[in-house]
Amino acid sequence: MLRAGAVALVLILAGHAGHAQTVAERGAYLFRAGGCFSCHTDVAHDGAALAGGRALATPFGTFYAPNITPDRETGIGAWSAADFRRALREGLSPSGAHYYPAFPYPSYTLMSDEDVAALWAYLTTLPAVRHANRPHDLTLPFRVRAAVGLWKFLFFRAGPFQPESGDSDEVSRGAYLVRALAHCGECHTPRNLLGGPDDDRFLAGTRDGPDGRSVPNITPHADTGIGGWSEGDIVQLLNSGLKPNFDNVQGSMAESVRHGLAYLSDDDLIAIARYLKAIPPIDNRIRRGP
Amino acid sequence: MRIAAIGVLSGLALSASTLVTAAMADVDSIKLRRAVMGSIATHMGALGPVAKGEVAMHDEVPWHAGSIARLSAHVVSLFPEGTGEGDTDAKPEIWKDWAKFEEAAANFEKAASALADAGGKKDQAALGAAMGEVGKTCGACHDLFRKPQQ
Numbered sequence: 001m002l003r004a005g006a007v008a009l010v011l012i013l014a015g016h017a018g019h020a021q022t023v024a025e026r027g028a029y030l031f032r033a034g035g036c037f038s039c040h041t042d043v044a045h046d047g048a049a050l051a052g053g054r055a056l057a058t059p060f061g062t063f064y065a066p067n068i069t070p071d072r073e074t075g076i077g078a079w080s081a082a083d084f085r086r087a088l089r090e091g092l093s094p095s096g097a098h099y100y101p102a103f104p105y106p107s108y109t110l111m112s113d114e115d116v117a118a119l120w121a122y123l124t125t126l127p128a129v130r131h132a133n134r135p136h137d138l139t140l141p142f143r144v145r146a147a148v149g150l151w152k153f154l155f156f157r158a159g160p161f162q163p164e165s166g167d168s169d170e171v172s173r174g175a176y177l178v179r180a181l182a183h184c185g186e187c188h189t190p191r192n193l194l195g196g197p198d199d200d201r202f203l204a205g206t207r208d209g210p211d212g213r214s215v216p217n218i219t220p221h222a223d224t225g226i227g228g229w230s231e232g233d234i235v236q237l238l239n240s241g242l243k244p245n246f247d248n249v250q251g252s253m254a255e256s257v258r259h260g261l262a263y264l265s266d267d268d269l270i271a272i273a274r275y276l277k278a279i280p281p282i283d284n285r286i287r288r289g290p
Numbered sequence: 291m292r293i294a295a296i297g298v299l300s301g302l303a304l305s306a307s308t309l310v311t312a313a314m315a316d317v318d319s320i321k322l323r324r325a326v327m328g329s330i331a332t333h334m335g336a337l338g339p340v341a342k343g344e345v346a347m348h349d350e351v352p353w354h355a356g357s358i359a360r361l362s363a364h365v366v367s368l369f370p371e372g373t374g375e376g377d378t379d380a381k382p383e384i385w386k387d388w389a390k391f392e393e394a395a396a397n398f399e400k401a402a403s404a405l406a407d408a409g410g411k412k413d414q415a416a417l418g419a420a421m422g423e424v425g426k427t428c429g430a431c432h433d434l435f436r437k438p439q440q
Contacts, residue, residue: 156420213438232342241429245335248429251438287439 025121029060030115032263033181035194038255039065042242050123051075051131057211061138062101062197085113089159091152098148100136101195102158106130110159110180145271165267165280174275177268178203182261185250187215187252190284203279205286210252214286223283318330320378323368326361329409333358334424337405341421347412355417358424362402365395379437394431401427 021029032036034053042053052067070077075281083094089104091098111119141147161180163172190198190206204225205217217225221285224236233244239247241257249257259271319396339345369391374382384391401424408416 186361228369230339230342230344233338234343236338236342240425241420241427243340246338246425246428247331247334248425248432250432254433254438 023118023121024125027118027120029263030111030119030181032121032203032260033268034119035182035256036068038149038252039103041259043259045056045075045108048125048129048131051129053131053134058102059103059208060142061098061136063100063136063138064104066133067131068123068131069129069131070124070125071130071203074130075128076123077128080116080267081120084123085116088116088119091148091156098150098152098155099143100142100145101151104183104186106156106197107183107186108159109156109182110161110176110178129181136238151194151196154194155175157254170271171278172270174271174273174278176213177264177272177288178275182272183258188218189241201282201284203276204282204284207286213251215253217282217284218276219279219282219284220277221283224274224283224285225281227281231270231273231277234276235266235269236285237271238262260286294424296304319368319370319373320376320380321382322367326364327417330358330361334421334428337409337421341418343414343418347417348413351412352406352410355406355420359399359402359406362395362399365398366392378419379439381435381437390420391431391435394427394434398424398427398431403430 021084037049038190040050040052041055041057042051045053047053050067052065052070054065056063056065067075069075074076079094086092086094087099088108088111089111090109091103092100093099098179110118131179146223155257159180159233161176163175185197185203187209188203188205190204191197191208203218204221205215207214209215219225220227222228229237236242236244238248238257238261240262241254243249264272336354337351337358340347340351363380369380369384374380374385403418405417405420405424406419
């Protein structure tokens with residue numbers, strides 16, 4: 001009942017991509033699930049896909065996501081599959097420098113080897129675009145890349161993802177999508193003063209999210225989270241950006257939906273919904289109102 | 291409790307002159323339009339589970355759907371010139387590009403009228419389709435004319 005109903009409505013709300021077959025097609029799907037497009041493309045200025053340049057305002061300064069097209073000079077065309085794997089799984093550049101966690105590798109590290117390889121296979125099929133990277137505009141001490149080493153020492157835990165014993169396959173799939181690929185926690189989990197995720201309040205929302213905006217609590221807490229939402233409500237939001245009252249999300253969540261989550265299969269969206277219903281509810285009021 | 295709150299608002303909105311008077315006297319256009327938007331959203335939320343097939347078709351569906359259509363006719367009048375400042379998420383673009391704003395409101399009104407038809411017939415499939423269409427018009431207007439929530 002839920003599935004048929006939610007899916008029928010969802011089909012009306014957005015177009016739908018089928019299941020991937022070849023490795024590169026599988027990679028294309030993971031690319032959507034990972035939300036790579038919205039950060040690495042300067043959509044607001046009609047920038048070429050994945051050629052970089054989008055500004056990401058954070059409390060530590062402004063980051064400009066780099067060119068990840070296969071252009072040999074300005075993109076990652078000269079990289080090997082191993083370089084790519086190291087970037088996603090360890091947060092290290094081919095020369096061994098630390099990446100800033102504005103690149104959500106603390107989540108991507110949880111990806112399986114197979115998925116990282118498929119993503120790489122897909123990226124190599126894309127058109128190369130020549131577009132030089134813009135340097136980040138950061139405040140001290142974060143301007144010093146080596147400082148990221150300390151951050152990683154404190155907060156970075158290398159993957160890959162390990163399913164919780166006792167979780168059903170469906171909930172494990174949901175956990176993998178939420179934590180490894182779709183990196184929901186990068187926005188929805190509050191951070192401490194050093195910018196490390198507060199794992200005890202996983203997905204409990206924050207008033208200091210990306211672009212200085214607040215991000216709602218999406219744990220199943222009845223009053224302050226989304227405990228009142230049905231699985232169908234969650235699927236609808238991820239597929240179309242419409243909340244249960246049909247008001248739409250805006251800002252960074254709207255981008256995540258439009259360029260990424262809306263492409264996911266119904267099975268995957270239902271898995272995410274089941275997982276979000278299974279995590280511990282946390283009392284943390286973010287939204288205005290009583 | 292929830293139903294009562296919606297009832298008061300739709301009752302208020304049912305009388306077009308109440309709204310127009312309130313807007314003209316600038317009683318508090320901002321509060322009023324936010325309450326009306328909230329009321330539209332509450333009616334939509336009441337229909338959502340039926341549209342998704344989570345709750346069976348029931349007797350209040352025509353009323354919710356009809357209320358949305360009636361409220362939709364007043365959206366434009368809730369944004370008088372000079373009410374862009376204060377406790378509001380309305381973007382100044384509304385008054386800079388009034389024709390476009392009116393068009394967004396007209397699209398909503400049209401979709402809401404189809405929703406009222408589907409709701410009136412208590413046709414679950416048609417309701418689902420009409421909700422999807424209305425939902426698109428809400429988002430289309432918000433994306434252009436409402437600031438993202440802080």
